[in-house]
Amino acid sequence: MRAERELLRELNEGSDSVTGAMPAVDSDQTTFSRSAGNPNFKAQFDLDIALLYFTEAAGVYISILPAALNATLQTRLAAFIFANTDFASGFATLKRNLPLSVWQYGRPLIVGKDQLVVNGVDLDATATAGLVDGDLIIPAFATVAATNYVGLVRIRCNQVEYGTLLESIGSDTFRTNMIRYIVDTTLTKQFANPIEIYTISLFGKFSNDSVNPNSFKLPEQFQNGIIDVPLKKGFTKHQGLGTYIDYDVTAFSWQIFVPVFNRLGMV
Secondary structure, rough: OOOHHHHHHHHOOOOOOOOOOOOOOOOOOOOOOOOOOOOOOOOEEEEEEEEEEEEEEEEEHHHHOOOHHHHHOOOOEEEEEEOOOHHHHOOHHHHHHHHOOOOOOOOOOOOOOOEEOOOOEEHHHHHHHOOOOEEEEEEEEEEEEEEEEEEEEEEEEOOOHHHHHHHOOOEEEEEEOOOEEEOOOOHHHHHHHOOOEEOOOOOEEEEEEOOOOHOOOOOOOOOOOEEEEEOOOOOOOOOOEEEEEEEOOOOOEEEEOOEEOOOOOOO
């Protein structure tokens, strides 16, 4: 009898009346139960960050590997995430706080929306072959030993075009509770680059903090290329993230878990 009473109690916890009737199922609602290793979340999206390198002469681009860069350019580029208001100024503030060595920043671009020009030269079919509408491109360029080099940091969201996501943050807000940081197991040195956390107020007040992903590497974790960073942070159009990218880390991803979000105008 005790087992039956406990079962009845558990069933009635989901009821919507004193009669014990179970509530109607909302077929339009999708939720996820918590799985081992994951925090509770209402939404989750993936950001894929890639590095693309080229030489350029007379408007003709040639794709090259990181090892083909001039030695002085084998430094770091940078990725900027969110920061909607700073994007409106070409990431002017974030660029100052993550300066480049030898490389110079170009103007950030949204593929399919902006003219794809780096240092006054249009990207040709070779340079755009790996791009799709909605990608955010943070370009860098340099001329060394009479050779023009171009580096493109490409940021892509798998669930929605990243340009759409960035625009939506102009009004919508959300909170994160974890970033799952994934790199190739041969390039885990990328984890040594801190994740910078920025806030830029309406009238330019700037504050920042940083977190070292390696601080969250667990000894019992056997997945060498994955670190779960428990970043609990609210994001509006004024907040953003940034990190340096080692020159030879041509791809990595952030899986971002969102427990709370607010869509302006949605009910």
